[in-house]
Amino acid sequence: MKRLLCRLASPKLTLAGFVLVGIGVMAGAAPAAWPAAPVVLPLALLVLNLAAALATRERLRHGGLGVFHVALLALLLLAGWGRLTHFDARVEIGEGTAFDAAHVMSARHGPLHPHHLATLQFRQGGIQVDYAPRLRRSHTRSEVLLGDGTRQVVGDDTPLSLGGYRFYTTPNKGLAVALRWQLRDGEPMAGLLHLPSYPFYDYLQENTWTAPDGRALRFRVQPDRETPVEQAWTLDPRAMQGTLVVEAADGRHELRAGQSLALGDATLRYDGIVGWMGYRIFYDPTLLPMLGVALTGVLGLGWHLWRHWRRPQRDAATDGVPA
Amino acid sequence: MTNLLDAPIDQAWLAFGAGLVLLAAVQAWFGAAFAGAGVLRRGTTLLLDVALASLAVGLALRWTRIGHGPFVGLFEILASNLLSLGLLWRLASARWAVLRASAPVAMSLLGVLAAWLWVAAPVDTHLPATYEMTVLWFHVGLGKVFLGCALIATGLAGVVLARATARGRAWFAAMPDDARLDAIAWRFMLAALVFESLMLVAGAVWAQDAWGRYWDWDPLETWAFLTWLVLSGAVHARITWRIGPRVGALLIVAVFAIAFFTFFGVPFVSLAPHKGAV
Numbered sequence: 001m002k003r004l005l006c007r008l009a010s011p012k013l014t015l016a017g018f019v020l021v022g023i024g025v026m027a028g029a030a031p032a033a034w035p036a037a038p039v040v041l042p043l044a045l046l047v048l049n050l051a052a053a054l055a056t057r058e059r060l061r062h063g064g065l066g067v068f069h070v071a072l073l074a075l076l077l078l079a080g081w082g083r084l085t086h087f088d089a090r091v092e093i094g095e096g097t098a099f100d101a102a103h104v105m106s107a108r109h110g111p112l113h114p115h116h117l118a119t120l121q122f123r124q125g126g127i128q129v130d131y132a133p134r135l136r137r138s139h140t141r142s143e144v145l146l147g148d149g150t151r152q153v154v155g156d157d158t159p160l161s162l163g164g165y166r167f168y169t170t171p172n173k174g175l176a177v178a179l180r181w182q183l184r185d186g187e188p189m190a191g192l193l194h195l196p197s198y199p200f201y202d203y204l205q206e207n208t209w210t211a212p213d214g215r216a217l218r219f220r221v222q223p224d225r226e227t228p229v230e231q232a233w234t235l236d237p238r239a240m241q242g243t244l245v246v247e248a249a250d251g252r253h254e255l256r257a258g259q260s261l262a263l264g265d266a267t268l269r270y271d272g273i274v275g276w277m278g279y280r281i282f283y284d285p286t287l288l289p290m291l292g293v294a295l296t297g298v299l300g301l302g303w304h305l306w307r308h309w310r311r312p313q314r315d316a317a318t319d320g321v322p323a
Numbered sequence: 324m325t326n327l328l329d330a331p332i333d334q335a336w337l338a339f340g341a342g343l344v345l346l347a348a349v350q351a352w353f354g355a356a357f358a359g360a361g362v363l364r365r366g367t368t369l370l371l372d373v374a375l376a377s378l379a380v381g382l383a384l385r386w387t388r389i390g391h392g393p394f395v396g397l398f399e400i401l402a403s404n405l406l407s408l409g410l411l412w413r414l415a416s417a418r419w420a421v422l423r424a425s426a427p428v429a430m431s432l433l434g435v436l437a438a439w440l441w442v443a444a445p446v447d448t449h450l451p452a453t454y455e456m457t458v459l460w461f462h463v464g465l466g467k468v469f470l471g472c473a474l475i476a477t478g479l480a481g482v483v484l485a486r487a488t489a490r491g492r493a494w495f496a497a498m499p500d501d502a503r504l505d506a507i508a509w510r511f512m513l514a515a516l517v518f519e520s521l522m523l524v525a526g527a528v529w530a531q532d533a534w535g536r537y538w539d540w541d542p543l544e545t546w547a548f549l550t551w552l553v554l555s556g557a558v559h560a561r562i563t564w565r566i567g568p569r570v571g572a573l574l575i576v577a578v579f580a581i582a583f584f585t586f587f588g589v590p591f592v593s594l595a596p597h598k599g600a601v
Contacts (some may be wrong), residue, residue, distance in 0.1 A: 059581070
């Protein structure tokens with residue numbers, strides 16, 4: 001057993017692990033779906049190598065070097081635990097609507113993720129995004145109304161933190177059309193039709209919707225004001241006005257906010273333009289522990305270096321640089 | 324750097340500073356070639372001091388004019404690193420006299436940045452909201468100290484490698500023996516490892532706040548990690564195989580080359596640091 005540990009603790013194995021991790025990263029397997037085997041397997045090898053080295057070599061357990069290596073091992077284990085429990089997804093939420101976990105897209109999660117996203121409650125408020133000339137995005141302010149009635153403005157470096165999940169605003173945001181559909185004797189249905197990201201796709205503000213009666217409808221919004229390109233401006237969807245072009249089987253119709261359109265037995269009402277915000281949802285319970293462990297490890301390495309640096313091997317030829 | 328007369332005054336200061344760095348590199352080699360010419364060596368120091376002052380003025384004026392620090396474009400990153408690396412080498416060489424004789428190598432490395440600055444397009448940049456964070460200052464500052472430590476070590480490694488030739492031995496005869504230079508250089512490499520690790524930690528904190536993920540393998544993150552890996556591997560290899568000064572010097576140069584590519588090559592290829600995440 002001890003012989004196996006010693007072999008596993010070999011510094012040559014450490015170097016081999018470094019080379020394999022480097023190859024794995026260079027191979028480009030990591031960016032698409034980390035953790036990927038070409039990176040994870042060598043990292044797992046390095047974890048075993050480091051654990052064995054700590055068990056068999058006393059020098060690695062003492063002083064700053066010991067702190068560094070123990071912290072490095074803890075960091076790798078925490079990163080592994082983080083990947084097992086993480087959650088990463090995207091969601092678009094329209095102004096005035098509540099967060100609905102059913103609308104989450106591109107979700108990736110670890111096998112041990114606790115899945116309590118559906119218990120989160122908040123409602124999207126107003127959205128404002130500042131732009132510098134030449135459409136260079138600046139500050140984002142996204143208001144959210146929490147379940148307890150409080151309001152919070154998130155954006156840029158300030159995420160919404162709820163139940164361990166963090167909601168970060170993204171460059172993906174846009175306009176939505178507020179519509180109301182009512183059959184002659186039925187209850188009105190209200191909803192938002194999200195349009196492509198704005199102003200990135202300002203030339204393509206259209207979408208389709210199939211009405212409850214099976215009617216296929218195409219919508220296009222023509223904002224009254226063109227997207228300012230050469231001047232600073234603030235995107236505030238609630239302040240925007242525009243014409244809604246509706247293309248149905250019977251022809252093309254133009255509506256202003258508040259106007260309605262009769263479509264057979266139903267009425268379609270255009271209530272106006274609002275905005276939607278795209279969020280990145282992130283969950284990883286190891287974030288703070290990893291930060292603490294990483295800082296502790298680097299401080300340990302710094303301590304090790306400092307002790308050697310202060311070693312009294314001063315030499316006139318080196319003008320005091322310890323060697 | 325064309326049409327200087329029509330360009331904002333900050334570009335003239337930066338061009339002047341870069342030119343002086345190039346001149347200091349040439350002067351440093353003359354100082355080494357004509358051993359005992361203390362006047363030349365002191366001239367190198369003076370040139371570098373004036374160059375650094377000029378770069379500092381240029382960067383301050385540019386900062387005032389465009390409203391943000393040198394964090395985004397290649398031109399301003401080159402200028403900023405020319406100042407910070409020059410300053411770190413200057414401070415270290417003032418503290419440890421042994422480093423002064425490695426000026427020809429260190430100045431030549433700075434000269435590469437200076438020459439690049441001359442040909443880089445001085446485009447005015449826009450600072451994304453995600454760059455307006457305090458932790459970015461730590462991330463960038465720690466990165467500069469890391470590269471500064473690696474530059475100092477590479478200066479010494481260059482001397483060790485130059486002394487493989489008769490001319491190099493003559494030019495750097497006054498410096499301590501290779502084993503001593505090797506030991507000093509690796510102290511700075513270990514310091515580089517500390518500061519690069521801290522840079523990665525600060526970068527991860529920034530990335531988490533800015534983009535909702537602490538690590539996403541974007542080109543700069545990938546190369547920063549590879550640099551850390553190669554540096555750690557070099558430290559381990561030196562201990563494991565007890566390699567000699569010349570091979571050690573080659574390892575240091577290799578680490579510096581990768582770090583240099585990470586700092587300046589990757590942003591050049593992808594046009595902006597952390598492109599796509601802005």
